[in-house]
Amino acid sequence: MTQLSQSVRLDFEDDIAIIRVENPPVNALSFHVRQGLLDGVTEAEKSDATAIVLICEGRTFIAGADITEFSGKPQPPSLQEAQDAMENCSKPVIAAVHGTALGGGLEVALCAHYRVGVTSSQYGLPEVKLGLLPGAGGTQRLPRITGAAKALQMMTSGDPIPADEALACGLIDEIVDDLEQGAVAFARRAVSEQMPLLRIRDRNDKLADTPPSLFDDFRAGIARKTRGFLAPEYNIRCIEAAVNLDFEDGLKREQELFRDLMTGTQSKAQQYYFFAERAALKIPGLPKETEPVDIARCGILGAGTMGGGIAMNFANVGIPVTIVERDQESLDRGLAVVRANYERTAARGGITSDDVETRMGLISGSTDMGNFADCDLVIEAVFENMDLKKSIFAELDAICKSGAILASNTSALDINEIASATSRPEAVIGMHFFSPANVMKMLEVVRGDATSDIAITTAMKIGRSIGKTPVLCGVCHGFVGNRMLFMRGIEAEKMILEGAAPSRVDQVLFDFGLPMGPFAMSDLAGLDIGWDETTSSGATVRELLCESGRRGQKNGRGYYTYDPDTRAATPDPEVEEIIAAFAERQGIERREISDQEILERCLYPMVNEGAKILSEEIAIRGSDVDVVWINGYGWPMYTGGPMFWADTIGLEEVAERINHYASTIGGAHWSISPLIEQLVSEQGSLSTYTN
Numbered sequence: 169m170t171q172l173s174q175s176v177r178l179d180f181e182d183d184i185a186i187i188r189v190e191n192p193p194v195n196a197l198s199f200h201v202r203q204g205l206l207d208g209v210t211e212a213e214k215s216d217a218t219a220i221v222l223i224c225e226g227r228t229f230i231a232g233a234d235i236t237e238f239s240g241k242p243q244p245p246s247l248q249e250a251q252d253a254m255e256n257c258s259k260p261v262i263a264a265v266h267g268t269a270l271g272g273g274l275e276v277a278l279c280a281h282y283r284v285g286v287t288s289s290q291y292g293l294p295e296v297k298l299g300l301l302p303g304a305g306g307t308q309r310l311p312r313i314t315g316a317a318k319a320l321q322m323m324t325s326g327d328p329i330p331a332d333e334a335l336a337c338g339l340i341d342e343i344v345d346d347l348e349q350g351a352v353a354f355a356r357r358a359v360s361e362q363m364p365l366l367r368i369r370d371r372n373d374k375l376a377d378t379p380p381s382l383f384d385d386f387r388a389g390i391a392r393k394t395r396g397f398l399a400p401e402y403n404i405r406c407i408e409a410a411v412n413l414d415f416e417d418g419l420k421r422e423q424e425l426f427r428d429l430m431t432g433t434q435s436k437a438q439q440y441y442f443f444a445e446r447a448a449l450k451i452p453g454l455p456k457e458t459e460p461v462d463i464a465r466c467g468i469l470g471a472g473t474m475g476g477g478i479a480m481n482f483a484n485v486g487i488p489v490t491i492v493e494r495d496q497e498s499l500d501r502g503l504a505v506v507r508a509n510y511e512r513t514a515a516r517g518g519i520t521s522d523d524v525e526t527r528m529g530l531i532s533g534s535t536d537m538g539n540f541a542d543c544d545l546v547i548e549a550v551f552e553n554m555d556l557k558k559s560i561f562a563e564l565d566a567i568c569k570s571g572a573i574l575a576s577n578t579s580a581l582d583i584n585e586i587a588s589a590t591s592r593p594e595a596v597i598g599m600h601f602f603s604p605a606n607v608m609k610m611l612e613v614v615r616g617d618a619t620s621d622i623a624i625t626t627a628m629k630i631g632r633s634i635g636k637t638p639v640l641c642g643v644c645h646g647f648v649g650n651r652m653l654f655m656r657g658i659e660a661e662k663m664i665l666e667g668a669a670p671s672r673v674d675q676v677l678f679d680f681g682l683p684m685g686p687f688a689m690s691d692l693a694g695l696d697i698g699w700d701e702t703t704s705s706g707a708t709v710r711e712l713l714c715e716s717g718r719r720g721q722k723n724g725r726g727y728y729t730y731d732p733d734t735r736a737a738t739p740d741p742e743v744e745e746i747i748a749a750f751a752e753r754q755g756i757e758r759r760e761i762s763d764q765e766i767l768e769r770c771l772y773p774m775v776n777e778g779a780k781i782l783s784e785e786i787a788i789r790g791s792d793v794d795v796v797w798i799n800g801y802g803w804p805m806y807t808g809g810p811m812f813w814a815d816t817i818g819l820e821e822v823a824e825r826i827n828h829y830a831s832t833i834g835g836a837h838w839s840i841s842p843l844i845e846q847l848v849s850e851q852g853s854l855s856t857y858t859n
């Protein structure tokens with residue numbers, strides 16, 4: 169055995185050389201791995217071995233380039249040197265894959281002459297998720313082995329494919345039971361049968377009959393999903409190059425486009441987000457040995473908009489759910505919505521009709537809270553009313569078994585006050601899902617003053633298990649996400665009175681990359697949420713719209729008027745008149761408002777509030793705020809989230825604009841956060857700020 173570098177060694181199993189990579193946790197291609205690969209192939213080629221197997225220790229094959237190296241100076245050797253050594257080796261090289269062969273890892277495997285993998289292995293080029301493209305020849309090799317259509321799908325989604333699919337499309341040559349034995353046996357066969365030393369770069373057979381319309385059709389198909397992102401388009405251009413140019417020229421094109429992306433802000437933002445999402449799972453001060461409660465059964469109170477969606481999350485991963493409503497009619501209605509949602513997914517091919525029945529079978533409905541007695545976790549999702557929530561938590565306290573976690577899905581209320589209604593405030597926690605709860609990935613986990621480590625660990629862990637992105641935060645009105653949203657709402661409302669059309673405000677935010685603006689969002693949620701006809705006094709535009717029968721999308725009329733068939737939204741002169749008349753009564757002078765002003769007045773109060781949230785230690789770190797906004801509200805990931813975006817603009821400029829609006833418009837939400845001022849003077853940044 170020869171240790172070639174700190175992470176790579178060379179072994180021999182009789183006539184077969186085995187290059188072993190061990191660079192935990194994911195065998196990323198750090199410089200010492202690249203060096204080890206280069207030396208390993210060189211040594212093995214000089215040795216008496218007849219073939220070479222490349223295999224990895226630990227949980228996975230190489231999962232890509234070492235992302236932490238991207239910000240530093242490139243260290244030799246380059247990956248290409250190691251890849252060239254493999255591809256041009258005079259002895260067969262076989263890559264043996266378990267876990268995930270991702271990014272640079274798959275690109276290394278594509279330079280072997282053959283690939284074998286275990287049944288559970290997966291293969292992908294996820295660079296697009298980091299705002300990049302596979303820059304180590306992957307864009308030219310993958311289409312040559314899978315064909316252009318498959319490569320388009322894999323490279324623009326970044327999602328890995330399983331071993332059977334990889335075998336079917338030619339990406340791997342064999343599925344083996346025992347990885348090392350199987351790979352060694354394959355290597356011996358390659359030698360005995362004198363199998364050719366296949367270099368993917370030399371192949372063109374699968375590209376020959378690529379239909380010319382493939383690329384534009386594909387672009388049209390993903391346009392909505394990838395709006396604003398540069399990397400998907402760049403990946404497509406590389407595959408076009410693979411089809412239209414020879415390998416070397418294609419490689420040059422790949423390098424040019426890779427450099428463009430690598431030096432741009434989008435990939436920096438997306439790489440930042442990769443680590444931000446993982447950092448959010450780390451809770452300082454939480455003892456590592458804290459054992460979460462095992463959630464064998466989950467209870468949900470309220471089968472309305474949120475309760476039904478929350479129940480689906482648990483049923484989707486096989487956890488039985490008891491859902492309790494206040495009366496049979498509400499229960500039946502709620503369960504019917506859940507079934508309809510599942511059936512819609514099945515109709516689109518997302519799940520089978522058997523899955524629908526299995527999942528519905530896991531959800532049992534009741535009107536008796538006594539059925540929560542055997543639940544390990546109960547999530548309350550009734551109306552947003554403190555008195556109601558307190559009386560419910562007092563009842564839960566009497567019913568639920570000792571050790572059960574009691575969670576509220578409240579979107580803004582005080583978890584401490586809710587917990588005070590129980591004799592076990594340590595078991596009470598906020599689990600704030602976002603609507604639609606079965607779709608949105610965000611989960612704010614809200615820790616009260618008395619919430620135990622066990623409750624926090626349980627909520628974070630179960631959140632992950634049901635496929636959410638949990639972020640821990642503290643108690644304040646609206647927590648992280650909604651508290652910032654409220655600030656945007658104040659300015660948006662002011663601007664429509666000052667003269668901006670609601671559709672203009674929405675358009676500016678849509679163009680910025682958000683899925684919709686505040687007025688389209690209000691129409692979607694329903695303008696009458698929290699509105700009471702008996703107390704309505706025409707005090708806001710929203711009240712006025714409700715009073716004139718405009719309830720939002722649900723009745724086809726809100727800030728916009730909706731086409732009954734297509735649901736297309738059109739600005740309505742009647743709404744403009746209502747707003748203008750209201751502004752006149754208020755003595756507000758109307759004027760032209762520029763798009764830049766709209767953007768600044770919507771987004772800077774959010775940044776300011778995010779900073780206040782950080783200095784009050786409601787959020788643990790600036791990047792957590794970004795994770796909330798990207799997953800909860802669809803803030804464009806390619807800008808990194810509101811904190812990273814503000815850093816990109818420059819905090820000095822942000823502070824100057826906030827101070828400008830504080831002096832011209834005023835209001836508490838414009839009073840600048842002392843944290844921003846501090847960071848300006850220290851040249852610090854919001855996105856890296858940690859409490």
Ligand code: 3HC
Nearest residue numbers: 193196231232233234235236270271272294302303304446
């Ligand atoms: N570089 C550096 N660190 C990495 C890494 C990478 N490529 N991939 C994962 N890590 C780190 C994570 O930050 C995490 O660190 P932490 O424990 O300190 O938080 C640790 O490894 C474990 O990662 P996960 O928590 O994500 O582990 P999982 O088991 O859930 O997932 C995985 C494993 C599927 C490999 C997942 O980590 C992943 O998707 N990694 C990124 C893969 C990727 O994007 N590869 C392409 C890189 S770009 C590239 O290759 C460019 C090339 O074309 C030139």
Ligand code: NAI
Nearest residue numbers: 470471472473474475493494498549550551552578579603
């Ligand atoms: P909803 O009105 O759609 O559903 C509430 C359900 O609770 C109704 O079906 C009602 O019959 C039931 N209910 C009321 N009192 C009950 C009782 N005593 N026992 C059993 N069931 C009872 O409300 P929605 O939108 O689902 O909101 C629920 C909670 O989730 C609220 O706290 C809300 O603030 C929060 N939330 C709402 C979001 C949204 O976008 N709708 C987003 C995130 C949180």
